[in-house]
Amino acid sequence: MIFFAILLGLFFSYFRIYLYFFPRKRLTILMYHKVEKEGDTELTVSAENLEKQFKYIKEKAYRSVFFKEIHSEFRKKIIITFDDGYYNNYEFLPSLLQKYDLKATIFISTSFIENGYDENKMMGFEDLKKLSSNFFEIALHSHSHQNFRTLSNSEIENDLKLNMQILESHQIQYSKVLAYPYGKYPKNGAEQEKLFHTLKKLGIDFAVRIGNKINYFPNAKPYELCRIDIKGEDSLQRFKLKLILGKLKLF
Template sequence: MILYLISVLLVAFIIVYFRLYLFVFPHNRLVILMYHQIQKESHEDLTVSLKNLEQQFSYLNRKKYTPQFFSELTVSTKKNIIITFDDGYRNNLEYLPSLLKKYNLKATIFIPTGFIENGYKNYPMMTFDEIRSLDRNYFEIALHTHAHDSLKTMPSDLIEKDLEKNMQILDAQNIPYSKVLAYPYGKYPNKEKEKSAFFSILKKIGIDFAVRIGNRINYYPTQHPYELCRVDIKGKDSIIKFKLKLIFGRLKLF
């Protein structure tokens, strides 16, 4: 009897922890994938190989996932998925357009305008002209701050100025964007008082959604629009691991 109760409790915990109950409500299940760079070959966590990415996109297409932009989230469909890329690397421009068209998918690119203006390390970045030229049928541009500094301990006034600068530069460059923010490094204030003040800033400047990492599947519509979770797709993830992440989000209990 005790073993039976333990088994029942364990199953219940797994269902809740991994949000597997969302399979019962497929219209409310929202998967958001997080990528960074693409290269022909990769041995780094933040860079996916072209072969792996094509396998993943092909799987999403075959399984009839519904690609969404954040601006389309009022539409209720089954197997909702948002594909996101951070930072605006030039290899995104090199590889993504043809893959998105081939597999009938869409991608949101989060742009830190400081990286586009000043570069980032030795990585080739897209230019504003190239960002502006992206086909809006397949690409959505969104916000990733200007300076790409962690927002976790930044003073409120500096956060507001940085985010406004992010938007002002995109406006000046005549680049349409959605008011969706990806937190640099996935970090934002987590103490209740500071978090509440931070979310008030986001609301004040008109941010609709914000994404962290979290590695969990989202329930949508959400009561927490500034804490949507993304599933981090690593460069070395096999197609089996990718499929599991689409189901569970995180693959570890702790």
């Protein structure tokens, strides 16, 4: 009996189930990338499945917010994020967000906007400016989209400064929130401390990794907020479970 109680306690702790009973302290952040008419790959969700997910979010009374509204006292806050700045976001998201009265934050890597990204069609700066501020928030994804674990602290600082300067030069309003490229940042204590000091110096309020966990908010780690990775092959049932549990596997 005691062993079962311990296992149950570990389950509740690992998946942060306890936050389900404290909706004002619960912050869910979803991570998407591409949207296509048809798609079920790791980074590409179909427009049909995305609409089903948005419809479910709305039906379950989640309150969609921007990062600049993160301190609001809404119950069941959810932040919907998209990485990189793909043109298909511009094609599919405005109508879906408006239909379900939701908001999305797009993390922009400015080198992708300037120079393209492999064979992907990316948004341009004029496209970014056309996104309605009622439904879209622009945020930072670095300039060059390099793994922060491979860069020195000064290289990271210069890259982020360039990310912000380019957005400002094109008169694009953005929130000082960072999504780490590839979700990676230094794990070494000293290097991590230097990075967080740099982020604070640059005025960056929050940074997001992956982690696949529901966040307790407010918390003492604003530069380690977790996102839940929504994959193109996720069924609606799997999506629903991710909204409750975040990570679906123990290992």
